[in-house]
Amino acid sequence: MTGTQINYYFLCHRKLWLFTNKIDMEQNSDVVSMGKFISESTYKREDHEIKIDDIVLDFYDGKTKIIHEVKKSDKMEELHLWQVKYYISVLEEKGIDGVTGEIDYPKLRQKIKVELTPNDKTELSRIKDDIQKIINLNTPPDIINKPFCKSCSYYDLCYV
Numbered sequence: 001m002t003g004t005q006i007n008y009y010f011l012c013h014r015k016l017w018l019f020t021n022k023i024d025m026e027q028n029s030d031v032v033s034m035g036k037f038i039s040e041s042t043y044k045r046e047d048h049e050i051k052i053d054d055i056v057l058d059f060y061d062g063k064t065k066i067i068h069e070v071k072k073s074d075k076m077e078e079l080h081l082w083q084v085k086y087y088i089s090v091l092e093e094k095g096i097d098g099v100t101g102e103i104d105y106p107k108l109r110q111k112i113k114v115e116l117t118p119n120d121k122t123e124l125s126r127i128k129d130d131i132q133k134i135i136n137l138n139t140p141p142d143i144i145n146k147p148f149c150k151s152c153s154y155y156d157l158c159y160v
């Protein structure tokens with residue numbers, strides 16, 4: 001499971017299904033491109049983007065055991081928190097204890113700390129089960145008709 005799938009679970013179940021079933025239109029999205037640009041330019045002097053199994057960390061500081069995730073968004077969202085909580089759980093499964101996270105919002109000039117509590121672990125397990133059910137559906141979930149659909153890379157597929 002990837003951080004992107006966790007992210008899409010909170011955003012739109014249809015998007016989660018389309019992405020997981022390799023209907024990949026992300027390269028057409030300006031929003032995704034801008035996110036990548038901000039991520040790369042923010043940490044351009046760091047040895048960033050560490051791949052562990054199916055997840056890619058923007059930057060992991062081995063000394064402080066802090067996962068850094070950069071978000072281009074101009075608002076803080078629950079899905080960002082869960083993405084980083086998931087990354088912490090993956091490192092814990094690899095035997096690395098005491099990992100925390102930090103989400104950097106360059107546009108907001110703010111950082112928030114992230115921890116994985118025992119309750120979070122239970123909730124994360126439920127979320128992962130739910131994701132499996134969604135991605136195993138034979139057909140994609142319904143269109144959600146939200147304002148942010150206009151900036152989604154699947155907009156044409158869903159609405160045109």
Ligand code: SF4
Nearest residue numbers: 012015144149152158
């Ligand atoms: S356009 Fe809207 S309904 Fe379609 S995948 Fe994107 S967010 Fe979901």
